[in-house]
Amino acid sequence: MSPVRKLERFTLPLTVDGTRVEVSGLHRDGTGTPLVFLHGFGSTKEDYADMVQQERLADCPVLAYDAPGCGASTCDDLGAVTIPFLVSVAEQVLHAHHIDRFHVVGHSMGGLTALMVADAHPGRIASFTNIEGNVAPEDCFLSRQILTHAHDDPDEFLARFAERVAGSRFYGGGLYASSLPHKVRAGAVRAIFESMVGLSDHGKLLDRFLALPAPRTFMYGEQNNTLSYLSALSEGGVELAEIEHCAHFPMYSNPPQMWAHITDLVSRADSGS
Template identity: 30%
Template sequence: MNLLHNQAIPVEHDGAVVDVVADIRPAGPDVVLLLHGLSATKESFADITASPALAHLTTCAIDLPGHGRTAPLPSGAHTLEAYAELVVRVVARLAPIRLHVVGHSLGGAVGLIAAQGAKNLVSYTSVEGNLVAEDAGLVSRQIADLELEDFAVNEFHRFVDSLKAAPEADLRAWGEWTATCSPTAVHESARSLVEWSDSGKLVDWYRAMPNTAYLYGSLGDRAEHLVPLLDESTTFAIPDSGHFPMVDNPRALYSALAAIIGH
């Protein structure tokens, strides 16, 4: 199955057209929509195409505005609400018979907001997604606490360089993705992510939704502060992985995802 790179999906936002860039692997009428995390890109889900158990599903990984190959929004802030609105419009263009939403970190929160009221949604899977205040970790809070100019002029490039120089493969990958992002989009979305994580709304919405699943890295801290708040029958630990299981253990991640949505 060929992966179609950099397909622009034009959608309307605030009176302008935004070209949301996507990697689409066409298959059946059911669509798996993949939403990346803070200062990441659609490439974070590249290994999903190697999962035979998901080969019968169309996959669509998008770059949110200001991330990767999708340009920043022409007007308005890069908030989770704005991203969710665009996701809803992208889904309308894709017109799936059955929709599966999968979001990592920030993308998990965006997907959850977008999923409210969705009529064709079959499943929602959060991968290390933000649901409670503790999920907005040190990085997002440090970015949010900075003034935009200071972050854009000074700290953004230091952040990228520190990630690229890290000994861990997942952090180095994150650095490569972050380098393609708009500092303004990263800063504004980090602030929005902290606000939403602190609001208490996300975990309530998650617990009220049917057909949800939460996948988390076994080496991270989600098992301590978040999993006890969820129905443990819907939570799955991805072995030998931290916050980026799609880098640390993609085979196990997509095997778990296939068990959830691959029917």
């Protein structure tokens, strides 16, 4: 494997809204517009490590990192980790890596974070692949459990949450649930979920997504093809990408098809077609 394709690990200490964090990430240098990946709740930067296998993007600069409280990233105050907090983290990480304009891929929580970053800095977004990131209240089928299945003990809530996901009928649920205790700190869950629910219910996210000027793809699993807003996205100029044999986790259920859509959008955006 040539040096330009290899992803290198980094750690980045930051102070975000008065809270100390240490971000663990993967990056590589290259030519052209960087590609930035934001993972979902209960996932990590390694969801995107197969970027090195994408021949059409072999020279593309890459940045992926664990959100504070997830994976190998740490946070001195887990209760501070909300979506606005994660937006501030993203802005600081981008600044530290001297990234101005970029392609962004965000899944679920990461898709919502990416949307808020893009809404604040629309001119910096070269393309946006939104993998079932929250744009409407109905997208809180996981995060709203902080209200519908409330528990005073964070560890117990996370354990029961994992059991419910593992027992669902949806593709990828068992694999995702099995790694949850290793990928997210229980103390971070409440603030993240409450923030996601609040923004989904009251943040006019669909309007914000439709207003973005960059080329956009909304990617969703075939088991979620009844989402009520898909027609509105299509009519608003958003490209839809339905992933076969998949629900909420294309990186677990059908990664070849996921990567094909990501690569296609990035390549077309870079060529101006």
